[in-house]
Amino acid sequence: MALYVYKFGGTSVGSVERIKAVAQRVKKVHDRGDQIVVVVSAMSGETNKLLALAKAMQNTPNNRELDVLLATGEQVTMALLSMALHDLGCPACSYTGGQVKILTDSSHTKARIRNIDDERLRKDLAAGRVVVVAGFQGVDQEDNITTLGRGGSDTTAVALAAALKADECHIYTDVDGVYTTDPRVEPKARRLDKITFEEMLEMASLGSKVLQIRSVEFAGKYNVALRVLSSFTEGQGTLITYEDNQMEQALISAIAFNRDEAKLTITGVPDLPGVAYKILGPVADANIEIDMIIQNIAGDDTTDFTFTVHRNDYRQAKELLVGVCAQLGAKAVSGDDKIVKISIVGVGMRSHAGIASTMFKTLAQEGINIRMISTSEIKISVVVDEKYLELAVRALHSAFELELEPVES
């Protein structure tokens, strides 16, 4: 007898019919004698509807009350799914985050889970019931309703799986797994059977929106075997797990990319201690997230400083930088918001030399100019002109033979 936590997102429970389909899938697990906890999101569209109501009340809605409001979305879904299960003759019981209880800190709209009391769930599971839990929500120490922020339902599922020591945590979405790259860009992209937590983290932070990054961190930290599957089709999906000896030893696992980047450069900056802070401080103070940062010594006593931001923040960041430039007596500010970031990701590159050179050679052969380079232990990222995105992804996909099933080592 195994114990599973299944999580279904908004589109997977977006209608009466979809919820009934989920109930059928859950019942199968129950019927074969396994235990199952189901975490649900709000029906797609509901959260936005509630947000619109909130904004009609208060331009910037009170955070505590916003959490009270948004938490109703998941509560509706959990009750409906539980009814659908009862209708199939499958015993079920639904719980809000507060009932479980999922204890969080008091940071309304972006709370973090502190503890889960799994006693009640264990009793239900032992009694042969399916347990349905509202994702995305919890309560703080004073019993105020909190929500976990975007993608919070994934985090709820992983946290429950960790607390219950579940055999696997299944995240059902509208894609059937993690791919070597976006199939809309490279039709030869292949679904990965497995990927490591580290690789998945790099993928997620690079804008591959399959899983919420916090839930992957959480799963890695508590060693929860995480599987991404489609709620619309059958299949094994992709298992996210620790690197082990049995693991497929591909040099790199996937190619991620991010279209929403913009690049800013300030040249001729006097090369003095604290200069990086003076440049990036005002940008960070304006709540603009900075991604890649590169600094080059120009040769004389000055330095060139380049960083990337989200394309939406480009104009504001540039204005701030013009002010900084004058203050520092730097030479000039330039920028480009028609760039993209492409990254190759793989734990295999730790133990293999030559990955970077293969990447750079491949891009050079296609005549693609590299504008920035940044590396981590299991990732190499380059910034190139936007127009080269598809060409670069396909060339790299082919160069690293990602379309081929890896050979077991």
Added chain:
Amino acid sequence: MALYVYKFGGTSVGSVERIKAVAQRVKKVHDRGDQIVVVVSAMSGETNKLLALAKAMQNTPNNRELDVLLATGEQVTMALLSMALHDLGCPACSYTGGQVKILTDSSHTKARIRNIDDERLRKDLAAGRVVVVAGFQGVDQEDNITTLGRGGSDTTAVALAAALKADECHIYTDVDGVYTTDPRVEPKARRLDKITFEEMLEMASLGSKVLQIRSVEFAGKYNVALRVLSSFTEGQGTLITYEDNQMEQALISAIAFNRDEAKLTITGVPDLPGVAYKILGPVADANIEIDMIIQNIAGDDTTDFTFTVHRNDYRQAKELLVGVCAQLGAKAVSGDDKIVKISIVGVGMRSHAGIASTMFKTLAQEGINIRMISTSEIKISVVVDEKYLELAVRALHSAFELELEPVES
């Protein structure tokens, strides 16, 4: 400094604009230094929308899960109202029934309140905050969400007023108070400034749907001063309170009526012990509510037995009675579903003779035949043909001079 509990029903919070209007009204109370707890229903239409979703899942939705689902309606309203108050600069905090906490028994969809823990509310009130509470809901001892059934928000308000020893409990509806009779039937009908709990109970049970009967019982039991007012207009409404010496000493206070009655008679029943049970047992077993019951000795060793039911149950009750008639060896079953019940209600009739004769004389003068009579200590009810309803109500309203303001005794 006074403490008020205000309750706003579904139409009073039916839109963004209506909720903002409620916030304005509440803020005025807060601004003048009084303490206020606001109980809200679901926005009008929401509960029916949720019920439809439930029925799409399960023909007869699981009661526990139905409560989980329906409770979201009030939770949405309470968060929105709290935001609207914040938007006006009025500090506010919203609570679900479970958070308050309003402890009920475990009878899902028709739970009864057992206890209210008012400590948290008192803290908020002391800190100068408006407290917004979801009506209609509570939790049982195992923290399962329960609902109180139809009109449950009125009961929540009265129970909170009792627990907090509030000065007054205001029920805001779409009418501006309790009238001497339905103004659509008698345009001279007058709004009552005061009415006693006992009178209000008789009115409510007679189909005057201003207040849910349980909430009136509750208010009477715990001596909560209850006021019915319109949420759409200004005014003092009607205060429901205990009879006291200062109270206006009208002979009768109001004329209530019920259009939905039907009458059934079984004649020639052998007059033996247990015969009433044999007749009414099968009707009660079919969950048909019986209203008036009259038994007359026919003179020989048989008796005639008459009772009234809701018009919707007439056909089914008659069929059952035909079976009973054969079993008992009674003579015949007859019936009439074109009858109405008209009642005069007033605590004053306790101490005044001649009320009944005035009533009967008035109806006789109009040529209205009385089909049944039933009395209680503060009420006289007659059943007449449906076609006489308006004529009878107007004649009685005039005979008892209800259009005139009563003279203080």
